[in-house]
Amino acid sequence: MSAPSVSVSPPPSPSPSPTSTPVAPAANAGYALLILTLINLVNYLDRYIVAVALPGIQQEFGINDTQSGLLGTMFIVVFMLASPLGGFLGDRYPRKFLVAGGVLLWSLATGASGLATSFIALLVARAVIGIGEAGYGAVAPSIISDLYPRDRRTRMLALFYIAIPVGAAAGYGLGGWLTQKYSWHVAFFAGGVPGLILGAMAFFMPEPQRGAMDGPDAQVKLPFMVGLRGLGRNAAFWAVTAGYTLMTFSIGGLGFWMPTYLVRERAMSADSSGFLFGAITAVAGLLGTVAGGWLGDKLDRKREGGGLWMSGIGLLLAAPCMYLAVHLKDVGPTFAAIGAAQFLIFLNSGPINAAIVNCVPPAFRAFAMGLNVLCIHLLGDAISPTLIGNIADASNLRTAIAVNALPVLLGGLALLVGARLFRDAVPRERATA
Template identity: 75%
Template structure:
């Protein structure tokens, strides 16, 4: 896609220092860690919340689904603004909002009040999630993007693990209210720091032809015909449905069907997720860059193979009663899933014009959550009420398999876009 509208001279100083770029990457990655810490605290606190508010599995699933519903609807709006306004201000405002809302979750005395607080967390996270990858793509050249985005997305397993561990310990030792109070505190500091991050020029690392404004309707028309983007989004959505549902229900499964205490379940889930996620994400960043140098869409093809390998492992893990073998299989499944974090997101930012990246990320976020983990916690809870939680998680391996096939197709169709 191209544009005939020249970009206005930037009033923001150019970001040329590698030190400055890595400083911004560090701040954004720490924010992403806190993002997932706050998101996963609720999953390990869920048994206590269910007990206090007398909830069924289906009702408990609403808490996760409502959060995702708000988050996904707000993401395209944030992406639209992110292509037009200083992105660091959107990041800072989003972090401060969701951190205050996380703390407010601990004050909730009714299930409705807790739902409202979690909705505000969703709005804040949307203000950050849609624009952060576009900032990173303007700080680093294409040859490094998969690796630096992998570093950014390491925060997902590490933050999830911290949420599991911190939420489990605080909920058991004190109360689920205390878990939310503590979880909301770090984001207040990082939100203030985000105001002082560099603001790179859009397309700064893609050559002069990339530094142009793109009329919204022109960009939307080009995105609509971008087959690789939609196949990537389909694969990402199927993966998100499955991994989001698993992450939401795994601690409860370990407590109810494997006899663990909430604290042990949270710590064990967190340790496995953090280790598999860290190793898988770093390996995926390195392999993704290597595969992309060998062929267009190489990282996406690798991601597809990873999901195909993970699907049977997810199914097998629920068939094993002994804790050590079960966690070993879960580790392998998560390793193959987390291979995809850097390559998938690098493919999205590299496959659309620089001036349309934030909106493309926001639209991607809309779909992966609207048809993914916005509905999977409730869907898995409903299947669990009708049969068992173990059967519901076994069935959850099917979307991973289909997601792998979608990413293989996306890799075949991928073409890099610079303007």
């Protein structure tokens, strides 16, 4: 007998029609979403402390911009390579244990970063952080998809991804203040404490049944090779991943280098640049993520791929804002352009990730998310900090950051293609049957 094929579309009845009875979230879904969101906040806090502490690290270790970019690249490379393994395990074992263990590991490594006495030691600590985060990043969205029905997933995932701008802002603000007042070592010490607490709390999260919110015919068990072949034929998944990758390339490089740009090119102090950039990231990211979650669910109810269509338009509008940010002379308009770009980019957080979990079977969601993480980082922010550092060494940091607008523009076009493919793969009458 031949192996069963895997459909590109979600299982039947994932999204209720307007006349059907709404599906209630799983028990204790709110507690699990809260813990996962707080962990995601600490996740991004840990990532961005190094960005605002970079001038002090460069001074202490005597490293250039290309070497400094390796601090971002090393973390991302390890994180992306380990993520498919985390997803593979997440589809087969209790996911809350992977979450808890990963958080505890990366939090210990964050504290160890503050003990580094050489550039190599700091690189090793950043690599270990990547291993810990891989045990969490791939499985968290699959947990949320099993806690909430499809007609609420975009909003719930948007709440989960609110932690990105808030955590990044906390990393910039806390890292800048502690670096300025004490040292960059102390900033890393402080960053590791919250994760240790949340890692212990994660052991008490509920472990939802896979496919619980996707109807009785959902594929909750699937041989790995069968699922892999189905994913390889899933055009919607790959189009979304391509757009996500281009966006990640750009915002990863921007987030890593913008505080240093404000210090070097705009003559701001490290604490001021970190605080202002972090505040703008928090406000614009928070508003963009919430708006994207609400609009994404609303547009998806009207047509399949509606949220992805909105995401593509958002990136097309964000590209010129990013370019203008480093060409405007006054600081005020510069920050306004940065805020507009971030709002438009963060519209995507909920819709993109909801599209990924909705277009693959429940039994393969964690691996699909892990593979997505591998792709967006392998060709995205794993290389962008170093490439931008190379361009900055060859010309200047303003030119290097301005070039970043091009991947955002191309990412918007890719998401528009993904919206069309998603709509064709999952027609509305099938989704509401």
